[in-house]
Amino acid sequence: MQATDKDFPQRGIVYSISTGGASQHYPNIFWINPQTGELQLVTKADYETTPIYILRIQATNSEDSSSVTVTVNIIEENDEKPICTPNSYFLAIPVDLKVGTNIYNFKLTCTDLDSSPRSFRYSIGPGNINGHFTFSPNAGSNVTSLILATRFDYASGLDKIWNYKLLVYITDDNLLSPRITYWILRKNVYSPSAWYVPFVITLGSMLLLGLLVSLIVLLAKAIHRHCPCKTGKHKKPL
Structure with a gap:
C-alpha cells in the first residue's frame, strides 16, 4: 500500500500495523515495510485456526497520521495430514x-x-x-x-x-x-495344529529349572565340605 501527503514540502511517511494480525502462536504474523508500505507474512498462515485477518494500517508523517482497514483472506489448502x-x-x-x-x-x-x-x-x-x-x-x-x-x-x-x-x-x-x-x-x-509348541517350551523350561537346582545343591555341598567351622565338641569350657 502507499500513502501520499499533499503538504508542501512533502515529509517522509512511516507505515505501521496498529492492530490485528495476531495468531495462536504469534503476536502478529504480518510485517509492513515502514518506508514502502509493503505488507509481508512473517510466518505461515493457517486457514484452520484463523481464515480472516483484519489489520489496521497507519501512515504517519512528522505532524499527522491516517489509517485504513485491510482485510486479508487466507485461502484454504490441503496442508493437514490424516x-x-x-x-x-x-x-x-x-x-x-x-x-x-x-x-x-x-x-x-x-x-x-x-x-x-x-x-x-x-x-x-x-x-x-x-x-x-x-x-x-x-x-x-x-x-x-x-x-x-x-x-x-x-x-x-x-x-x-x-x-x-x-x-x-x-x-x-x-x-x-x-x-x-x-x-x-x-x-x-x-496354526491351531501346532500344539507341540507350548509343550516344547514348557519342557525346556522345566529342564532348565532342574539344572539350576542341581547346580545350587552342588555348590552348597562344596561350601559345606570346605568350611573351616568348628563343631561344639571342640569348644573349651568356661
Whole structure:
C-alpha cells in the first residue's frame, strides 16, 4: 500500500500495523515495510485456526497520521495430514480364518482438520504378500475395517511367511494436493495344529529349572565340605 501527503514540502511517511494480525502462536504474523508500505507474512498462515485477518494500517508523517482497514483472506489448502487411530497394532489370527471376515472386528478411524470424512482412501503397500488383507470400505469413509481377502495356503507352498508387517496408506483426496500418512499393522498367523509348541517350551523350561537346582545343591555341598567351622565338641569350657 502507499500513502501520499499533499503538504508542501512533502515529509517522509512511516507505515505501521496498529492492530490485528495476531495468531495462536504469534503476536502478529504480518510485517509492513515502514518506508514502502509493503505488507509481508512473517510466518505461515493457517486457514484452520484463523481464515480472516483484519489489520489496521497507519501512515504517519512528522505532524499527522491516517489509517485504513485491510482485510486479508487466507485461502484454504490441503496442508493437514490424516491422523488415524490406532497408529499401530498387533494381531494373531488363525490360519483357517474364513475369507471375508472382519479380523477381530478391527477398525481404523481417521480424522483430518481440512477434509471431510468422505475424502479418505485406503491401500496396503509392502508386506501384503499374496494380497491376503484389504480394507472395507477402501474409500469414502473415515472408518474402515480390516478384512481377510484371500485364504492362507501353506500346504501347497503358496504361503511361506507367518508374520506379516503391513504398511497402510491413508490418502486425503481433499482439494488438489492429497496428503498421505502411514499406518503399520503387524500380524502373526499361527496354526491351531501346532500344539507341540507350548509343550516344547514348557519342557525346556522345566529342564532348565532342574539344572539350576542341581547346580545350587552342588555348590552348597562344596561350601559345606570346605568350611573351616568348628563343631561344639571342640569348644573349651568356661
